[in-house]
Amino acid sequence: MNNATPxxxxxxxxxxxxxxxxxxxxxxxxxxxxVPGDGQVLLRTLYLSLxxxxxNLMDEVGPGYAPPVAxxxxxxxxxxxxxxxxxxxxFRPGQLVLANAGWQDYALSDGTDLLPLDDMAQPSxxxxxxxxxxxxxxxxxxxxxxxxxxxxxxxxxxxxxxxxVVGQLAKLKGARVVGIAGGADxxxxxxxxxxxxxxxxxxxxxxxxxxxxxxxAGIDVYFENVGGDVLDAVLxxxxxxxxxxxxxxxxxxxxxxxxxxxxxxxKLLATVLQKRVRMxxxxxxxxxxxxxxxxxxxxxxxxxQGRVRLREDVIDGLEQAPLAFAGLLEGKNFGKLVVRxxxx
Amino acid sequence: MNNATPxxxxxxxxxxxxxxxxxxxxxxxxxxxxVPGDGQVLLRTLYLSLxxxxxNLMDEVGPGYAPPVAxxxxxxxxxxxxxxxxxxxxFRPGQLVLANAGWQDYALSDGTDLLPLDDMAQPSxxxxxxxxxxxxxxxxxxxxxxxxxxxxxxxxxxxxxxxxVVGQLAKLKGARVVGIAGGADxxxxxxxxxxxxxxxxxxxxxxxxxxxxxxxAGIDVYFENVGGDVLDAVLxxxxxxxxxxxxxxxxxxxxxxxxxxxxxxxKLLATVLQKRVRMxxxxxxxxxxxxxxxxxxxxxxxxxQGRVRLREDVIDGLEQAPLAFAGLLEGKNFGKLVVRxxxx
Numbered sequence: 001m002n003n004a005t006p007x008x009x010x011x012x013x014x015x016x017x018x019x020x021x022x023x024x025x026x027x028x029x030x031x032x033x034x035v036p037g038d039g040q041v042l043l044r045t046l047y048l049s050l051x052x053x054x055x056n057l058m059d060e061v062g063p064g065y066a067p068p069v070a071x072x073x074x075x076x077x078x079x080x081x082x083x084x085x086x087x088x089x090x091f092r093p094g095q096l097v098l099a100n101a102g103w104q105d106y107a108l109s110d111g112t113d114l115l116p117l118d119d120m121a122q123p124s125x126x127x128x129x130x131x132x133x134x135x136x137x138x139x140x141x142x143x144x145x146x147x148x149x150x151x152x153x154x155x156x157x158x159x160x161x162x163x164x165v166v167g168q169l170a171k172l173k174g175a176r177v178v179g180i181a182g183g184a185d186x187x188x189x190x191x192x193x194x195x196x197x198x199x200x201x202x203x204x205x206x207x208x209x210x211x212x213x214x215x216x217a218g219i220d221v222y223f224e225n226v227g228g229d230v231l232d233a234v235l236x237x238x239x240x241x242x243x244x245x246x247x248x249x250x251x252x253x254x255x256x257x258x259x260x261x262x263x264x265x266x267k268l269l270a271t272v273l274q275k276r277v278r279m280x281x282x283x284x285x286x287x288x289x290x291x292x293x294x295x296x297x298x299x300x301x302x303x304x305q306g307r308v309r310l311r312e313d314v315i316d317g318l319e320q321a322p323l324a325f326a327g328l329l330e331g332k333n334f335g336k337l338v339v340r341x342x343x344x
Numbered sequence: 345m346n347n348a349t350p351x352x353x354x355x356x357x358x359x360x361x362x363x364x365x366x367x368x369x370x371x372x373x374x375x376x377x378x379v380p381g382d383g384q385v386l387l388r389t390l391y392l393s394l395x396x397x398x399x400n401l402m403d404e405v406g407p408g409y410a411p412p413v414a415x416x417x418x419x420x421x422x423x424x425x426x427x428x429x430x431x432x433x434x435f436r437p438g439q440l441v442l443a444n445a446g447w448q449d450y451a452l453s454d455g456t457d458l459l460p461l462d463d464m465a466q467p468s469x470x471x472x473x474x475x476x477x478x479x480x481x482x483x484x485x486x487x488x489x490x491x492x493x494x495x496x497x498x499x500x501x502x503x504x505x506x507x508x509v510v511g512q513l514a515k516l517k518g519a520r521v522v523g524i525a526g527g528a529d530x531x532x533x534x535x536x537x538x539x540x541x542x543x544x545x546x547x548x549x550x551x552x553x554x555x556x557x558x559x560x561a562g563i564d565v566y567f568e569n570v571g572g573d574v575l576d577a578v579l580x581x582x583x584x585x586x587x588x589x590x591x592x593x594x595x596x597x598x599x600x601x602x603x604x605x606x607x608x609x610x611k612l613l614a615t616v617l618q619k620r621v622r623m624x625x626x627x628x629x630x631x632x633x634x635x636x637x638x639x640x641x642x643x644x645x646x647x648x649q650g651r652v653r654l655r656e657d658v659i660d661g662l663e664q665a666p667l668a669f670a671g672l673l674e675g676k677n678f679g680k681l682v683v684r685x686x687x688x
Contacts (some may be wrong), residue, residue, distance in 0.1 A: 064584075064618040227613055240408075246616050265608040269571055271623040272590050274408040279623045281616040 008033045009318055010074045010104035016060055020329060025058070026075070028323040040111050043081035045101050048318065048339040049127035050077065050171035050325045054250055059182030062147045063281045072149045075103035075321075078132060082344060088231055089115075097343075103168045103321050105341060128336035130299055133161035134248045136195050136284045138274070138295045141166045141223055142173070143287075144245035144280050149174030151220035152239075154211070156180040156230045158190045158199055159311070161336035162247065166223045167196050168308045175221070180207070182331040189334075193309055208233040223247065224279075238275045246281040250276065251325055352377045353662055354418045360404055364673060369402070370419070370666040377450045385435050385453045386423035388674040389445050392662065392683040393471035394421065394669045395505070396592055400469035409458075411629045419447035419665075422476060424467045426688060431435045435460075440688075442470045447665050449685060472505050472680030473654035474643055480591055480628045481509035482639045484653070485567055488589035488624050493518030495564035496583075498555070500524040500574045502534045502543055503655070505680035506591065510567045511540050522558045524551070524574055526675040533678075537653055567591065568623075576608070579615045590625040601665070654681030 007030045014027040036042045053063075057076060062068035069076055079101040083091050091097070098115040101107035117123045120130075128134060138163075143233040147153050153170040157163040158179025167177045167190065179190040179199035190199035198214050200207065211233045218239035224231065228247030238244075272279060302308040313333040315324045318341045328337050351374045358371040380386045398405075401420060413420055423445040426441050427435050431454040435441070442459040445451035461467045464474075472478060484506075497514040501507040502523025511521045511534065523534040523543035529636035532541035542558050544551065555577045562583035568575065571593030582588075615625060646652040657677040659668045662685045672681050 059468075063614075224613075227610065231609075231613075246613065248617060249610065249613050263606065263608050265575075265612055266571070266593065268609055268612065269575075269590065269593050270407075272623060273592060273627070274625070275622075276625045276627055276630065278614060278625075279621075281618070281620045281622075283617070283620055286620065 005108075006033050007031065008104055011318065011321055012072055012074055013058060013069045014071070016071070017058055021055070021058065021322065021326050023322055028319060034108050036085050036087050038087055039110055040113065040158065041088050041111050043097070043101050043107050043109055043114075044084050044098050045078075045105055045107070045318070046080045046096070046340040046344060047080040047100075047124040047127060048077050048101075048103060048249075048321060048341050049079065049132075050321065050328050050337045050339060051133065052238045052329065054325065055329060065285060068103070074168050075196060076100065078127055078239055079107075079341075080117065080126055081107070096120070098131065102173040103318065105318060122342075123336050124312060124314070125303075125310055125340055128161050128312060129165055129303065129308065131297065132284060133336060134299055134310075135287070135292060135295050137162045137165035137169060137223075138299065139284060139287045139291055140245035140247050140282060141169050141221070143291070144282060145170075145221040145223060145243045147173045147175040147221050151175045152178065152215050152217055153221040153223065153225040154178045154180070154215065154219050154234060156202070156226040157331065159186045159194070159334060160225075160331075162225055163223070163246065163315040164190070164194055164311065164335070165308065166225075168194055168302075170221070171195050172307060174330050178211070178219075180211075180226075189311075193311075200202055202230065208236075212237060218242075221245075224249070231268075232264070235271045238271060238277055240275050242275055242277050244277055244279040246279060269290050313337045315339045317341075350377050350450075351375065352448055352450040355662065355665055356416055356418055357402060357413045358415070360415070361399075361402055365399070365402065365666065365670050367666055372663060380431050380452055382431055383454055383514045384425055385432050385455050385458065386429040387423075387441070387443055387445050387451050387453055387458075388428050389423045389425050389443075389449055389451070389662070389685040390440070390688060391424040391471060392421050392445075392447060392665060392685050393423065393476075394665065394672050394681045395477065396672065398669065399673060409629060415597040420444065421446050421469055423451075423469055423685075424461065425451070440464070440467050442475065447662065449662065456617065457633060458605075468656060468658070468682050468684075469647075469654055471682055472656060473509055473647065473652065474640065476628060477505035477680060478509045478643055478654075479631070479636060479639050481506045481513060481567075482643065483628060483631045483635055484589035484591050484626060485510045485513050485565070487635070488570055488626060489514075489518045489565040489567060489587045491519040491565050492639070495519045496522065496559050497560055497565040497567065497644050498522045498559065498563050498578060499567040500523070500570040501675065502540065502545070503530040503538070503678060504569075504675075506569055507539055507567070508534070508655065508679070509652065512646075514565070515539050516651060522555070522563075524570075530678060533655075535539050537655075546574065552580075556581060562586075565589075568593070575612075579611065582615060582619045582621055584619050585621055586621050588621055590623060657681045659683045661685075 012027045015025045017025045056063040081099040083095045096117040153175045155163045155166040158181040170177045177196045179196045187199035190196040219237045222234045225247045313335040356371045357367045361369045400407040425443040427439045440461040497519045499507045499510040502525040514521045521540045525538045531543035534540040563581045566578045569591045657679040
């Protein structure tokens, strides 16, 4: 466009999706770049994070931990942004920050939600393994799942932003790790690159039988991030005293309604009772104050040592965000999905 | 019958029930009273406990924590029994013991599962508030539910063996207690005799609306012992960080199959996640070694001080056990259900 009068492209929520979000549920708008007021910082988005939780915020009734996105409002999202102008003494132009600028080129912030990223070689990792998704894996697996050496840990979406870290942390703690992923290439990667003991392709038939064979001593920790068929296959295999941190249900996010042929609730409750399962939901926002510093220190070390590998799936162009996001909900990404919006 | 050659009446499992147990699922047999061998004790049943868990043991596939009752075998159950003959030095004729004699007049034991009850004024309480059901309430509410002063605690089957103790212990801990029970008389009793703040009649329409009105600050602890409609009404009211000890599902025990119009699992999972609920199943057998001594000491004190009231629903005659048991599953009992099999 015109470099003299830069514009801000933003993607708004045009309609509430039924099931999987469609292109017409979004609207790409242009507007002048906003001008920072007193105490404000103008940010330019370099990377936008796309994460499954965003689907929850597109419904009329939000998930409770964050308000739904209003129709016509810019889609929310974590970003790595560069400071363009600053009327805040703590920030200087050119500086990289972790921000919540949403699906747009430019945004204003009062600085309170910004985290400087000056020292990072690969700043987009602050949206993935070194950021919210990695922290989700860390708190959910270590604090709630509490794997012991020799335990069998199962995680689905095994090469995704959260699942890939869950499995690697479980290996670090001495557990046996069985992943579930969509496609032979992802399964191979989980075993060969990430060090999982096994990885099952959820697209092949007979997941229940294959999971049973893969877990001869049962499942001690199931990190729940998908729901659906995987949960059905896991339930009969849980051991006595099994732990089930509940992080999300990507398989349910796009169900337009919850009608089904059978009610699976009694089966779940019976399993929870008979196996003395501890099932615990968590929202990662609750844990930053207490655990984020530990996480950043430990995870940075593990990544530097090569003990945890982080893979990104980088899509170019803000305008690609709606399609990439729908693909994320279908498991089309391979690694942490980020959109490269602009170069530094 | 003939006092010279006494007989043992026993009730066996004749068929595996579909849904609610029917009279023809049981068989009343007579046989000679067994003769104790070396190291054995002959017991005569005074009181037989009837408890919901027995329904689980009537299915072909057992619940995991105990083997299913075989077809033709005597129904299992806790009893207060009197020692008739003893070839064990620790036990003497006339002594009262807590036993697992099952649904019959006489039984043999090697003594390892017997607990002397000599000092109890009302020994049948060892089957209720001072025994397994009271212990279930104690561990589930205090160790898992962890009510804090001012919390709202909800418990169904509010006048039953477990629910009545849950509510009273929650009051002792400073919580606000809302019970749910079947019928106006039980609800009145829960409030007037047991000290619950409120008790809702589950037979009246609009349970969800009434529970919402009864819990303006939400529900911090839901002691799950019924499932079904009550759980549906509770889920939307759970507060962030709510605890849900899972003790049983009387509403599901008699479902011949789990087919239903809607799948309620996604709604449960979404609630667990959004409200960060900790849901934990427990089987009381796991906790005797660690907690039973504490329980007996504390509970005996509370009962002696009149701070916990225990109500029994006593049925006369072993032959009434099948009908009384079916009634228990339908909520027809009022207080802990015991069968008086013989007088001391």
